[in-house]
Amino acid sequence: MDKDGARAFVYAKACGVMGKSFTGENTTKLFETKSLTDLWNLLFKTPAPLVPEVVLAQKIEEEAFNRFISQYVSFISQFDKPETYLSDQFYIYEVENLKTVIDSLCSGETELPKLYDLGKYSTLHYEQWPDLEKITSGTEYSWLKQIPGIHEKQAVETRLDIQAIKHLWSSIQKISGEEGLAVKALFTEELELQNIVWALRLKINFGMTNEEVISHLMYVTDKPSPQDPLCMKIYKMLEKDPENYSSWENWVYKDYLNPRTDVIWKIDPSWIEKKARVNQNKKAMRLFHCYPVTSASLIGWFKVKQNELGYIRMAVEGLRLNEKPLLEY
Numbered sequence: 001m002d003k004d005g006a007r008a009f010v011y012a013k014a015c016g017v018m019g020k021s022f023t024g025e026n027t028t029k030l031f032e033t034k035s036l037t038d039l040w041n042l043l044f045k046t047p048a049p050l051v052p053e054v055v056l057a058q059k060i061e062e063e064a065f066n067r068f069i070s071q072y073v074s075f076i077s078q079f080d081k082p083e084t085y086l087s088d089q090f091y092i093y094e095v096e097n098l099k100t101v102i103d104s105l106c107s108g109e110t111e112l113p114k115l116y117d118l119g120k121y122s123t124l125h126y127e128q129w130p131d132l133e134k135i136t137s138g139t140e141y142s143w144l145k146q147i148p149g150i151h152e153k154q155a156v157e158t159r160l161d162i163q164a165i166k167h168l169w170s171s172i173q174k175i176s177g178e179e180g181l182a183v184k185a186l187f188t189e190e191l192e193l194q195n196i197v198w199a200l201r202l203k204i205n206f207g208m209t210n211e212e213v214i215s216h217l218m219y220v221t222d223k224p225s226p227q228d229p230l231c232m233k234i235y236k237m238l239e240k241d242p243e244n245y246s247s248w249e250n251w252v253y254k255d256y257l258n259p260r261t262d263v264i265w266k267i268d269p270s271w272i273e274k275k276a277r278v279n280q281n282k283k284a285m286r287l288f289h290c291y292p293v294t295s296a297s298l299i300g301w302f303k304v305k306q307n308e309l310g311y312i313r314m315a316v317e318g319l320r321l322n323e324k325p326l327l328e329y
Helices: 003-019 024-031 036-044 053-076 084-106 132-136 153-172 177-204 210-215 232-237 269-290 295-321
Strands: none
Touching (some): 003 295, 024 036, 036 295, 084 295, 153 177, 177 269, 177 295
């Protein structure tokens, strides 16, 4: 199929899937279910497996993820030569798989753990389990040859996270045109907000100094700095008083703040994270609809469905714990 024909076909299919998605106001349906069995029936329109609740919870998350990935793979497979930034969206899950492998090896487990199934887009050699050097051989992770010690594990996982961010950042820089600018803006804000929430948690919850917080940030240059696209707004933010609402009134993300109250106020990273998730989903939906019949629209679709997957996981956890999360959409 030629590229223009493939784009038109894929966009039509993606619209059909999007219309049935649990996004926006439809998200509430996930949290109206009374049991994991009801949630399974809602999501997959088939009888739920007759398994213990803890197993069913895991199966719901696995099935939802596999459906998400298989739909996306079916879309990009319509192109003879899909743009690399489309398949690069899997990179974060590849890194999560590798971190799971490391956890299992560090724990002395004898069987390969349950991993995200990325099909032909996986580059790691899981059939070589438990030889870590062979698992990573010939891949971008070939620097990881030995099972890290207990004191090295966190540093290795941080290096993998930074590698994933840099890879994705480099990939989206290749998208040209107006839609490319829109994709870059979406990713920049998403990663920047993740950094902001992380920085606030380190400072407020763990009492780290500003210098310590900065050393733990994500970055896409050589190191965290005021020039790094993901860090530049955090330096001034860290100078603000987390217990003085007035000092945040001119902040670029002031609309994400938890409301001012008559009692003692303190900035809430979880509130910012929730608001960011809602707004990022709206922007991803806008990207999908504003640039139809382009490869960039698929990035919007991917981000919206990623968000849906997060809400499905929240619904599963809420049912297991018999809790109703405070939901916005």
